[in-house]
Amino acid sequence: MALMKDNYDVVIVGGAVIGSAVAYFLTANADFNGSVLIIERDPSFTTAATSLSSSSIRNQFSNPINVKIGKFGTQFIRAFGETMQVGDDKPDLGFHEGGYLFLANTAEQVATLRENHETQVSCGADVVLWKRDELADAFPHLVTDDILLASYGRSGEGWFNNTGLMNGFRAKARSLGADYLIDEVVGIERTGDKVTGVTLKSGRSIGAGTIVNASGPRAALTARMAGLDIPVEPRKRTLFVFDCAKTPEGSAKVNRGHLPLMIDPSGVFCRPEGRFFLSGAAPVEDPAVDWDDFEPRYEEFEEIIWPALAARSPAFEAIRVVNQWAGHYDFNALDHNLVVGRHPQVTNFIFANGFSGHGLQQGPAAGRGVSELITYGSYRTLDLTEVGYERIVEGRPFLEKAVI
Known part of the structure; x- marks a missing residue:
């Protein structure tokens, strides 16, 4: 696209779901009358965290802020088609x-589920705790001999179209006046405690009143x-x-016979994916990798995932991989949680990073929060101060026990 301006009130670095959510909430707000530019280095989004994620959303967290972020995300996704409609195009995210379903088989896991449940219910999440017999009755295909307690989200949790969420935000933001530019930011200009603009790979320089870092794993x-760190x-x-x-789908006695996203006590997760199933697990060794390293760790299926699933259900004893990627x-090494907010000294540089696998589900709340900081100078809906950048400077982790 042709660049319309040499200066923008807000320049967003990264055009996937987080950057586009920020752009949407800014341009949709009648109180914001500035200009917005989103700069994206890869228009195909082939390797974007958005495109390659498992695209799920939950309310089952241990920290009230994360529960509330999840609840807002659910409400937003439910109404996404109407909210993001552009002309006759009404995006359908296929929200299932x-x-x-979290399973616990140790006293420590049980204590965590009970403590988390109190927080979740206090925040209005529709979550129930099940004893072993209740779990076995709801999902008869599961082996439950070792299970001491289960936590199940009866509504408000599930999975949806990941690129549909991103593309809906992008299309709506553009229709409301946001500019998108395909280029790569290679430099950020800074004078004292203010960032003033970006330098692009194409050689252009763009002035900026505020810069939002929404560059995912490249944060x-x-x-x-900008001389900063995260x-x-x-x-x-x-x-x-x-x-x-032999598929277990249809064996469930809850939720119209459909299976949930199950988190085994081993940490392996599994959920339906059309007529197939999607599964994954945290690797035994989890080092930082190169930004361009997308080679699957094929051995994880045989060594970690299949043994756990086969032990959990006879239906998963005979399974065959049909795809992997x-x-x-965008892993926050301090505490595995999002970082949203201004830099305390360079106050016109805003972080929206470190979602650690939760970017899709937390994108709506993060986008709204950043837009409020820019428009009003403070949060107006959900206060995200606790997940701000200050804790990074202080080395003070934001505690969240329900990390998958």
Whole structure:
């Protein structure tokens, strides 16, 4: 596209779901009358964390802020078609509210589920705790002999179209006046405690009143251009799609017979994916990887995932991988949680980074929050101060026990 201006009130570095959510909430707000530019280096989004994620959403967290972020995300996704409609195009995210099912088989896991449940219910999440017999009755295909307690989200949790969310935000933001530019930010201009603009790979320079770092796993690279730092690095996660010789789908007695997204006590997760199933697990060793390393860790299926699933259900004893791919978490090495807010000294540089695998589900709340900081100078809806950048400077982790 042709660049319309030499200066923008807001320049967003990164045009996937987080950057586009910020652009949408800014341009949709009648109180914001500035100009917005989103700069994206890869228009195909082939390796974007958005495109390669498992695209799920949950309310089952341990920290009230994360629960509330999830609840807002659910409400927003439910109404996404109407909210993002442009002309006759009404995007359908295919939201399957299949729920999340956390299983616990140790006293420590049980205590965590109970404590988390109190927080979730206090925030209005539709979550129930089940004893072993209740779990076995709801999902008869599961082996429950070792299970001491389960936590199930009856509504508000599930999975949806990941690129549909991103493209809906992008299309609506553009229709409301945001400009998108395909180029790469290679430098950020800074004078004292203010960033003033960006330098592009094409040679252009664009002035900026505010810069938003929404560059996913490359967040640290973007911050360093401004002489700043954030402990975000790419961590590889391999996802596997598999077929079952004997599918358990339809055996459930809840949620119209559909299976949930199950998190085994081992940490392996599994959920339906059309007629197949999608599964993954955190690797035994989890180092930072190169930004261009997307080679799947094929061995994880045989060594980690299949043994756990086969032990959990006879239906998963005979399964066959039909697809796999690797994506990156924008991993916050301090505490595995989002960082949203201004830099305390360079106050017109805003972080929206470190989602650590939760970017899609937390994108709506993060986009709204950043837009409020820019428009009003403070949060007007959900206060995200606790997940601000100040804790990075202080080395003070934001505690979240329900990390998958």
